[in-house]
Amino acid sequence: MTNHPYRSHTCAALSAENAGETVRLSGWVHRIRDHGGLLFMDLRDHYGMTQCVIDPDSPAFKEAEKVRAEWVIKIDGEVKARADDAVNPNLPTGAIEVYVRSLEVLGSAIELPLPVFGEQDYPEDVRLKFRFLDLRRERLHRNIVTRSKVISSLRNRMTERGFMEYQTPMLTASSPEGARDFLVPSRVHPGKFYALPQSPQLFKQLLMIAGFDRYFQIATCFRDEDGRADRAAEFTQLDIEMSFVEQEDVFQAIEPVLRGIFEEFGNGWRVTQDFPRIPYLDAIRKYGTDKPDLRNPIEMQAVTEHFAGSGFKIFAGQIANDPKVEVWAIPAPTGGSRAFCDRMNAWAQGEGQPGLGYIFFKEGAGSGPIAKNIGEERTAAIKAQLNLSDGDAVFFVCGRPDKFYKFAGDARTKAGQDLNLLDLEQFAFCWIVDFPMFEWLEEEKKVDFSHNPFSMPQGGLEALESQDPLTIKAYQYDSVCNGYELSSGAIRNHRPDIMRKAFEIAGYEESQLEEQFGGMLRALQYGAPPHGGIAPGVDRIVMLLTHEQNLREVTAFPMNQQAEDLLMGAPTPASARQLRELHIRPNVQDK
Numbered sequence: 001m002t003n004h005p006y007r008s009h010t011c012a013a014l015s016a017e018n019a020g021e022t023v024r025l026s027g028w029v030h031r032i033r034d035h036g037g038l039l040f041m042d043l044r045d046h047y048g049m050t051q052c053v054i055d056p057d058s059p060a061f062k063e064a065e066k067v068r069a070e071w072v073i074k075i076d077g078e079v080k081a082r083a084d085d086a087v088n089p090n091l092p093t094g095a096i097e098v099y100v101r102s103l104e105v106l107g108s109a110i111e112l113p114l115p116v117f118g119e120q121d122y123p124e125d126v127r128l129k130f131r132f133l134d135l136r137r138e139r140l141h142r143n144i145v146t147r148s149k150v151i152s153s154l155r156n157r158m159t160e161r162g163f164m165e166y167q168t169p170m171l172t173a174s175s176p177e178g179a180r181d182f183l184v185p186s187r188v189h190p191g192k193f194y195a196l197p198q199s200p201q202l203f204k205q206l207l208m209i210a211g212f213d214r215y216f217q218i219a220t221c222f223r224d225e226d227g228r229a230d231r232a233a234e235f236t237q238l239d240i241e242m243s244f245v246e247q248e249d250v251f252q253a254i255e256p257v258l259r260g261i262f263e264e265f266g267n268g269w270r271v272t273q274d275f276p277r278i279p280y281l282d283a284i285r286k287y288g289t290d291k292p293d294l295r296n297p298i299e300m301q302a303v304t305e306h307f308a309g310s311g312f313k314i315f316a317g318q319i320a321n322d323p324k325v326e327v328w329a330i331p332a333p334t335g336g337s338r339a340f341c342d343r344m345n346a347w348a349q350g351e352g353q354p355g356l357g358y359i360f361f362k363e364g365a366g367s368g369p370i371a372k373n374i375g376e377e378r379t380a381a382i383k384a385q386l387n388l389s390d391g392d393a394v395f396f397v398c399g400r401p402d403k404f405y406k407f408a409g410d411a412r413t414k415a416g417q418d419l420n421l422l423d424l425e426q427f428a429f430c431w432i433v434d435f436p437m438f439e440w441l442e443e444e445k446k447v448d449f450s451h452n453p454f455s456m457p458q459g460g461l462e463a464l465e466s467q468d469p470l471t472i473k474a475y476q477y478d479s480v481c482n483g484y485e486l487s488s489g490a491i492r493n494h495r496p497d498i499m500r501k502a503f504e505i506a507g508y509e510e511s512q513l514e515e516q517f518g519g520m521l522r523a524l525q526y527g528a529p530p531h532g533g534i535a536p537g538v539d540r541i542v543m544l545l546t547h548e549q550n551l552r553e554v555t556a557f558p559m560n561q562q563a564e565d566l567l568m569g570a571p572t573p574a575s576a577r578q579l580r581e582l583h584i585r586p587n588v589q590d591k
Contacts, residue, residue: 006074006106012048016095019081023098025050026074026106028136029067031117039064041100043075046141051088051097052077060103070116070136072107075100124552128566131557143554146265147542151218153264154238154538157257163214163240168203170196170220173519180224182233190583196222199535201454202520204241205492208531209523215241218538227561230484230540232551234559237487241533247475247491250532251275251431258479258486258536262427265545270426275479279434285328285401288409290435293483294428296416300408303329303396306382312373315357315398327398328408331386332415335393336360340418341368344395347414353407359383360393370396413483427544429481434458437474438505448506451476454520455490456532457502464501479536481544489534496524 006026014023027045034040039054041064052075054064060075067073077100088094113129114122116136127134134140155165174181174195181195197203199221207215219239227233238257242250255275262271276294283290286299304327307315318325335341341358348356359366359379366379386394395415397408416422437457439450447469455474457463463472475491493499499521503513513521542554552558559565579585 010047011043011045011050012092014050014079014093014096014098016081018079019096021079022076022101023079024074024076025052025098027072028116029069029071029073031069032067041067043073044136048092050093051091052100053097054100054103058100060100063103063105064100067103067105068109070109070112070133071105072109074104074106076102124560125566128552128558128560131567135556140553143542143546143548144556146546147538147554147556150261150265150542150545151236151538153261154257155218157260158216158238158240161214161253161257163216164212165217166207166212166215168197168200168207168217168219172197172203175202182222182224185582185584187581187583198223199237200239201452204239204533205454205520205531206523208241208243208492209526209528211243213243215239215533219535224563227559227563230543230551232539232555232558233563235551236538237535238538239533239535240489241531243529243531245491245530245532247433247477247532250477250489250491250534251277254479254487254534254536258429258481258541261541262429262481262545266427272427272429275429275431277431277433280432280436280473281434283432284405288405288407288412289483290432290478291480291483291485292430292432293413293416293422294430295422295424295426295482296413297333297421297423298331298412298416300328300330300412301386302326303382303385306378306385307374307396307398310374310378312357312370315396318398322400324400325398326401327396328401328404329382329386330395330397330408330411330415331388332393332395332419333388333421334391335415335419336362336391337393338367341393341395343418344411344415348407348411351407351410356411357396357398358393359396361388361390364390427481429479432478432480433476434473435476435478436470437472437476437502438469440470446507449502452488452490453503453506454492454499456493457498461495461498461501464498464505469505475532477534479534484540484544485537486540486544487534487536489532491530491532494524494528494530496521499524 008024011025011027025043027043030042030044030049032039032041037056041052041054043050043052054061075098077098079096079098082095082097112133114126114133116133119137119139135144171184171194174183174193175198179198181198183193183195186192186194200217200219204215217239219237220234221237222234224233240254242253259271280290283292288300304319307327308319310316315327337360341360344358345356357370359368359371359382361383366383371379382394388394395411397404436450437455438447441448451474455476458473458475459467477489478485479487493502500513539551539554543551546554548554557567
């Protein structure tokens with residue numbers, strides 16, 4: 001046995017080969033079972049679990065009787081092989097147990113506010129307040145270890161591809177685009193504020209302009225926005241930028257990294273080998289979202305022509321009165337029963353819609369009110385266009401697509417899930433490309449950037465000068481997996497003349513551009529290479545790999561949805577002295 005004061009082995013290290021050895025282990029008491037005077041104690045550390053046995057003849061028995069769950073103890077004892085019928089094949093140390101000869105309490109524990117043994121659901125406020133206990137639970141502990149391994153693998157994969165890791169500032173200038181910044185008051189510059197970075201966007205571009213060619217960083221970023229299951233105020237991303245590249249070069253560099261990570265940690269699930277490129281407008285029309293879950297085989301199609309001039313007056317009237325009105329069909333393979341169609345209709349009404357029209361097919365014909373109104377010929381044409389069969393159904397949404405596409409996408413998702421059409425044991429990737437450069441803001445009655453303002457427009461300066469801004473596409477792209485946006489990126493605008501024109505279209509005066517983006521504009525005037533990048537979200541990658549539904553399950557010390565740290569009590573009021581030093585006077589409105 002080692003002379004180390006705490007352990008000769010970890011709680012995962014012992015096997016039948018150690019039988020007969022005297023060992024020392026330290027860890028947490030996971031659980032205790034009393035079998036007629038014989039005490040069985042599971043001892044747990046970071047690495048695993050070992051079963052310890054204390055018999056009434058052991059000098060440690062009296063001390064062991066005092067011990068409770070989650071006490072930290074040290075034991076000395078003899079390793080013995082278990083009887084064949086007592087071997088636990090689910091435990092790496094399941095072939096042995098340690099007969100305890102001495103036991104020392106290193107740290108006792110008061111009554112626990114939540115149990116560590118088992119995976120019971122507990123209120124989130126309790127879990128976050130006592131996160132150090134929550135993290136002792138097997139699932140969360142495993143998630144955080146997986147996160148560490150994923151980050152290590154990402155670093156190795158990027159380095160192997162010739163990227164180098166550089167650090168960018170955490171205290172920087174506020175950025176007017178994107179979400180709200182977290183602001184940090186300056187003590188030495190009264191009335192002025194730093195911002196925590198929403199991303200290292202400008203700095204990584206400046207590194208390219210400085211000639212560093214291939215950059216990456218495991219970057220912590222901040223956005224002062226309301227929390228969601230897949231979004232947090234503080235998050236981590238694999239930030240990437242490359243020089244002298246086009247869009248396809250970025251895909252070829254990053255696709256193997258994403259594919260490799262999901263193959264390495266995906267427990268044998270299939271991973272898309274060649275990510276399909278789906279134009280943004282096609283994604284909206286086929287899936288009702290720019291984050292499609294491609295495990296769902298349903299693809300929507302326009303069937304407007306089959307309703308124009310038909311006997312189904314609700315749709316035909318809208319089509320006749322407005323040239324922008326369309327009818328979209330949502331096929332539902334195997335959904336061909338009135339009961340299922342009625343359930344979908346009731347779901348749509350619960351979503352605030354008037355309903356969800358449908359046709360279901362049986363005995364070679366279409367059934368339902370819509371089929372009766374449009375007639376056999378039109379019904380058959382819809383069936384043929386969508387390649388449907390008896391036993392299938394189809395649902396319809398009518399109106400202006402920009403008003404209904406999200407609902408149509410939700411209906412596609414609902415039908416796919418309820419009919420068990422999703423091929424679940426896979427990670428289905430795609431690239432969404434050709435995002436619109438600009439969008440129309442109805443309330444402000446103006447054109448604005450729809451995505452990243454520093455992106456290169458397709459067609460360059462000529463497109464900006466000659467095209468309707470709302471028809472211009474950008475070299476912007478997202479990687480999507482199983483319905484989650486994993487990363488967003490773009491080929492950057494590296495020419496000052498194109499940048500000035502793009503911001504002019506979005507309504508920026510030259511003085512505003514200089515004030516808000518003067519550093520970038522200056523840099524572009526001194527010889528900037530064509531460059532582009534992307535930033536996969538580490539939290540979302542780990543969330544998918546661990547099959548969790550919430551980022552808080554893969555983050556060691558997360559905030560709650562109100563951006564509060566219940567463990568440390570942040571945010572906290574500042575003292576009067578701190579406020580004086582920062583030249584700040586709070587102006588809190590009574591609620």
